[in-house]
Each structure stands twice: as C-alpha cells, then as structure tokens.
C-alpha cells in the first residue's frame with residue numbers, strides 16, 4: 001500500500017491521540033481503583049472496630065448476667081435450705097403447720113412493675129427483689145419459731161452442759177497458753193479434750209447445726225446453735241457425721257475425733273460462745 005505523506009501524518013497524529021487518550025483513561029481508572037481500594041479498607045477497618053466494640057459489650061453483659069444468675073442461684077439454694085429447716089423445726093416442735101406453711105408462697109401483692117415490653121434484665125431484677133422479699137419473710141418466720149421453741153419442753157436439753165466426748169481427758173484449758181505450733185504465748189479460746197482417734201464426739205446440748213465442714217484453724221468443724229444466744233463448736237474431727245441444718249439432740253454423735261486442721265494429735269477443740277463471744281467452757285462442762 002502506498003500512503004501519501006498527508007495521510008501518513010494524519011494517521012500518526014490520530015495514533016498518538018489514541019495512545020494519549022487510552023493512557024489517560026487507563027490512568028484514571030487505575031487511580032480510581034486505588035482510591036476505591038483505600039476506601040474499602042478504611043470502611044472495613046471501621047466495621048472491624050465497631051464489631052470489636054459490640055463483642056466487648058456483649059461479653060461484658062454476658063459476664064454481668066452470669067454474676068447475677070449465680071447470685072440468684074445462691075439465694076434460691078438458701079431459701080430451699082431455710083424451707084427444709086423450717087419444716088423440720090415445725091415437725092420436731094410439734095407446731096401447728098398451718099401457721100408456718102413453709103412450702104407455700106409467702107402472701108404478697110401490689111401492682112406489677114414488669115410491663116409487657118419488659119427486658120429480660122428487668123425481669124431478672126424483679127425476680128431478685130421477689131426472692132430477697134421471700135428470704136426476709138422466711139427469716140422472720142424462723143425467728144418466731146425460735147422464740148416459740150424457747151418456752152417448750154424441747155428446750156430442756158438445749159442448755160449447754162457436759163463433755164463433748166464419752167471418753168477422753170482435758171488436755172488444754174481455756175485462756176493463755178504457749179502455742180503448740182509457734183511456741184509463743186497465745187490465747188486459747190476453748191478447751192481441748194484428747195482421746196483415741198476415731199472415738200465419738202457428741203453434742204453437749206440439742207440444737208441446729210449451723211456449720212459442718214472445714215474451717216480455717218479448726219479443721220473439720222461442727223457448730224451447733226442452741227438458742228438463747230448459745231453456740232458450741234467442735235474442731236479437728238477426722239470425720240463429720242452431721243450436715244448443715246440438721247437438728248441434733250443432746251448426746252448425739254456429731255463426728256469422730258481426729259487431728260484435722262491445726263492439731264498436734266487427736267483431740268476435740270471445744271468452744272462455748274455466748275452472744276457471739278467465746279467464754280470459758282469449764283463451768284458448762286462441769287454441769288450435769
């Protein structure tokens with residue numbers, strides 16, 4: 001093909017034009033693409049941030065709900081225990097059950113505070129408040145029972161008297177002594193009765209078991225509440241034979257002698273508390 005010079009120049013100019021145009025378009029597209037990518041990355045980053053915040057919030061509220069749930073479960077367990085205790089005390093004391101129907105809900109009323117659109121959280125709070133109310137009501141019922149029992153025959157064995165062991169000897173009196181562990185002068189808040197490991201430890205008076213299990217310094221310990229402000233404690237058991245809430249009679253076996261906790265050998269650490277303060281058990285031990 002033969003080209004005229006004019007045509008060749010025109011074609012050349014057109015060719016350059018096409019290249020420049022294509023280059024411009026291509027550059028523009030590429031530039032826009034890069035900008036778009038940056039924007040997407042930016043938005044993605046923000047979304048991730050927000051997602052993390054939402055996750056953190058959800059974790060926090062979940063932890064809070066779990067804590068409240070645990071509290072609720074503990075209160076419910078306490079209520080069940082109190083109901084069982086109340087039912088037993090009612091039976092033992094031969095009281096009119098109608099007056100202290102522990103298994104029935106406590107009479108209560110008032111307008112509902114939980115609306116139709118109430119949040120689960122509000123419901124939970126409402127339930128907690130209701131439970132706290134129930135607990136208070138049960139507690140006051142138990143107090144009434146306790147005061148009723150005080151004037152009954154049942155109380156005759158509730159006076160703290162006698163020894164916490166059938167066989168054994170008093171190995172350490174109440175008061176100041178040299179601590180068998182530290183060698184320093186210290187206060188001994190009870191009396192010790194030493195004996196054969198595994199021999200029977202008995203309740204010195206009837207009452208309700210208010211602790212049964214390990215306690216710091218006491219080892220395996222049983223605590224009995226007798227009423228009239230009296231409480232007795234029996235420490236260092238090899239084995240505890242009663243459970244929390246049990247009603248025990250005077251002379252009943254509550255555990256086996258051992259040396260659990262802070263003990264140099266098998267013995268019972270025996271304490272008498274009057275209105276929350278340890279007193280010398282010797283005069284109670286001497287009583288018949």
Ligand SMILES: [Zn+2]
Nearest residue numbers: 190191192269
């Ligand atoms: Zn002791």
